[in-house]
Amino acid sequence: MDVSHIIDSLNPEQRKAVTAEAGPLLIQAGAGSGKTRVLTHRVAWLNQVEGVSPFAILAVTFTNKAAGEMRARVEELLGSSVGPMWVGTFHGLSHRFLRMHWKEAKLPQAFQILDSEDQRRMVQRTIRGLDLDEAQWPARTAMWYINAKKDEGLRAGYIRDEGDPTEQQMIRIYDAYQTACELAGAVDFAELLLRALETLRDNEEILQHYQARFQHLLVDEFQDTNAIQYAWLRLLAGDTGNLFAVGDDDQSIYGWRGARVENILNFDIDFPGTKVIRLEQNYRSTATILNAANALIENNSGRLGKNLWTDIGDGDLITFYSAYNEGDEARFVVERINDHIHAGGSRSDAAILYRSNAQSRVLEEALFRSGMPYRVYGGLRFFERMEIKDALAYMRLINLPEDDISFERIVNQPTRGIGDKTITQIRDVAREAGVSLWHASAEILSANALKGRAATAVGGFMTLIIKLRADTKDMPLNDMVEHIIEHSGLLAHYKKDRTDKGEARIENLQELIGAAGMPVEIPEDMPDMSPLDAFLSNAALEAGEKQGDEWEECVQLMTMHSAKGLEFPLVFITGMEQGLFPSQRSVEEGGIEEERRLCYVGITRAEQKLYLSMAEHRKLYGRDHFNTVSKFISEIPSEHLQEIRPRLNTTRPVMQPAQRRKEVREDNVTGLSVGQRVRHGKFGEGIVTDYEGQGAHARVYINFEDVGAKWLVMAYANLEVLNVA
DNA sequence: TTCTTACCTCTTTTT
DNA sequence: GAGGTAAGAA
Numbered sequence: 001m002d003v004s005h006i007i008d009s010l011n012p013e014q015r016k017a018v019t020a021e022a023g024p025l026l027i028q029a030g031a032g033s034g035k036t037r038v039l040t041h042r043v044a045w046l047n048q049v050e051g052v053s054p055f056a057i058l059a060v061t062f063t064n065k066a067a068g069e070m071r072a073r074v075e076e077l078l079g080s081s082v083g084p085m086w087v088g089t090f091h092g093l094s095h096r097f098l099r100m101h102w103k104e105a106k107l108p109q110a111f112q113i114l115d116s117e118d119q120r121r122m123v124q125r126t127i128r129g130l131d132l133d134e135a136q137w138p139a140r141t142a143m144w145y146i147n148a149k150k151d152e153g154l155r156a157g158y159i160r161d162e163g164d165p166t167e168q169q170m171i172r173i174y175d176a177y178q179t180a181c182e183l184a185g186a187v188d189f190a191e192l193l194l195r196a197l198e199t200l201r202d203n204e205e206i207l208q209h210y211q212a213r214f215q216h217l218l219v220d221e222f223q224d225t226n227a228i229q230y231a232w233l234r235l236l237a238g239d240t241g242n243l244f245a246v247g248d249d250d251q252s253i254y255g256w257r258g259a260r261v262e263n264i265l266n267f268d269i270d271f272p273g274t275k276v277i278r279l280e281q282n283y284r285s286t287a288t289i290l291n292a293a294n295a296l297i298e299n300n301s302g303r304l305g306k307n308l309w310t311d312i313g314d315g316d317l318i319t320f321y322s323a324y325n326e327g328d329e330a331r332f333v334v335e336r337i338n339d340h341i342h343a344g345g346s347r348s349d350a351a352i353l354y355r356s357n358a359q360s361r362v363l364e365e366a367l368f369r370s371g372m373p374y375r376v377y378g379g380l381r382f383f384e385r386m387e388i389k390d391a392l393a394y395m396r397l398i399n400l401p402e403d404d405i406s407f408e409r410i411v412n413q414p415t416r417g418i419g420d421k422t423i424t425q426i427r428d429v430a431r432e433a434g435v436s437l438w439h440a441s442a443e444i445l446s447a448n449a450l451k452g453r454a455a456t457a458v459g460g461f462m463t464l465i466i467k468l469r470a471d472t473k474d475m476p477l478n479d480m481v482e483h484i485i486e487h488s489g490l491l492a493h494y495k496k497d498r499t500d501k502g503e504a505r506i507e508n509l510q511e512l513i514g515a516a517g518m519p520v521e522i523p524e525d526m527p528d529m530s531p532l533d534a535f536l537s538n539a540a541l542e543a544g545e546k547q548g549d550e551w552e553e554c555v556q557l558m559t560m561h562s563a564k565g566l567e568f569p570l571v572f573i574t575g576m577e578q579g580l581f582p583s584q585r586s587v588e589e590g591g592i593e594e595e596r597r598l599c600y601v602g603i604t605r606a607e608q609k610l611y612l613s614m615a616e617h618r619k620l621y622g623r624d625h626f627n628t629v630s631k632f633i634s635e636i637p638s639e640h641l642q643e644i645r646p647r648l649n650t651t652r653p654v655m656q657p658a659q660r661r662k663e664v665r666e667d668n669v670t671g672l673s674v675g676q677r678v679r680h681g682k683f684g685e686g687i688v689t690d691y692e693g694q695g696a697h698a699r700v701y702i703n704f705e706d707v708g709a710k711w712l713v714m715a716y717a718n719l720e721v722l723n724v725a
Numbered sequence: 726t727t728c729t730t731a732c733c734t735c736t737t738t739t740t
Numbered sequence: 741g742a743g744g745t746a747a748g749a750a
Contacts (some may be wrong), residue, residue: 064739064740090740093738116738116740189739189740253737393726415726417726540740584739598737620735621735
């Protein structure tokens, strides 16, 4: 059989991975080393050479995008569909499993998925139900706690409180929340995984079935797996241990949400006989960029260790720019992008990365002023938008009136005179009788327990839902959505808002109609799922990636976290400041290595040219920050760096005397730092807030107590240093 | 019920 | 400093 199309394009290491014998395999895939390629070719190899049916393969990823890409590329390679292969996210596959085995999982057949916002509301209601002080027990914190425990596989009853009252309270909230979820037939994201795992574990027959079925498991981004996901994989891999895990311990940046690098580091303990293959040839970046990244990551301990290399040439030096403030930094970035465009480059080549979303604003302003189209990643996703969730809630309630979460969401949206009092009354009846809010409403109405106006309003709402259901019964999905948006009053409600925001909401609703017109995929092993059910659960699991065409010819702005997996010819990493990146918190909490890995991820996004920048003075959250240069800059060997504007002494000497670069130290002619207190013979006392220029031309901006702020030339000012700020 | 005001938070994000 | 949420007033 001719297998050349599968292996010809691979380098020796990649080929070794793709053609490896069955058994546990750990692929240490460095940034830009072709890991997706290895994964897809592995599937093709298994199928075409080893004769493994797609039916016996399970491939799991973290994002829907990665899953979709994997399926598409495998099919392209094979030239045929691989329908029966299970490809998806951990959550998506767990969901599929639970839909098929809802009985064994002890779930109602029509269980629904809570997204983060639904979950927060649910936790909040639980906390109120327990009569706890919401200020002392914020829903977000409790939710975070619950998710963390679930990610570790822990049920409320199994957590040891160690006598800690806070922990005890959290456990109570967790327990009560879980009860509420069971009652509502609701499942949060973490629950999908945990429930699937427990169902597999506790049902020998099902477990054996799947273990026998999935002869080969493949995992992408293995360094990001948490305890549950790992347990899930181990259970499914069973005794054969045919687990093909691809990951990079140096790119583990999600420890804060439960990812465990240990899963990579200890892989061979759980899977004896593991073969490790390292993909170290990088096809993305110049040698300069790679060497900088390698040197940086060397500072981490406990790595598996690898060194990326490339046969692409050295390329340009990495440019480091130290700006006066964030505006100057933004201006610098925009100018460089303009240079790039004038040299014939395109805007979409450029990505501006930052540590936190708050930093995007100033950059956006600068881009906007210079008329440069840009696109910011992150923020609210399509299916998380208020108006979309409203519309979906109508669809859910029509589909299943017992859906209390949707009921509460739309019973008074748009407002129809059903206030807090009425809702509380309905809720009480529902709780006492142990029925849904919908049933409770009906009972209250028939018992005439409501006053005139409220009774009419509730009756009107119920009639509306019943009518909508009857009217849309035989409609295709998109017509149904359109009908509901129109006749529920949502459209009119949002049309009342004449602002840009309102218009955007209308547009989103239109888009929802469009989305409902697209064919929804119903898994082959679940033929009894209705298109509506498929659409609704898809909406919960797929927050809605922005469609691709929108960001064509745009400069890309995103956090370094969301940049993972992407690559750009021209990359800017902004805010290279101690306290910002690495962030203050991570330094305090011992998370510096993960920050360094994040920096590593950022650097390795760059193909040709990398710019690093900092702002010596930055306003963040309305406060002034005078940060020193990021520790990470000093970890990049200076032969790879080119400093455009050597900084003056902006460092507070007490903070870090040793870390300053040589060429900068020579420039320390002022002996002053921003934030320092000084005295001037004529103007009195003041604080240094800015400076510019160098050597004899250096000027400092001093805010004097008596005469206000002034620029002074260092050479003539004759300042007396009073104290270090 | 709806509008207004006070108050809180503010690393990183997918599902 | 801004933006969103939740409690309070008309």
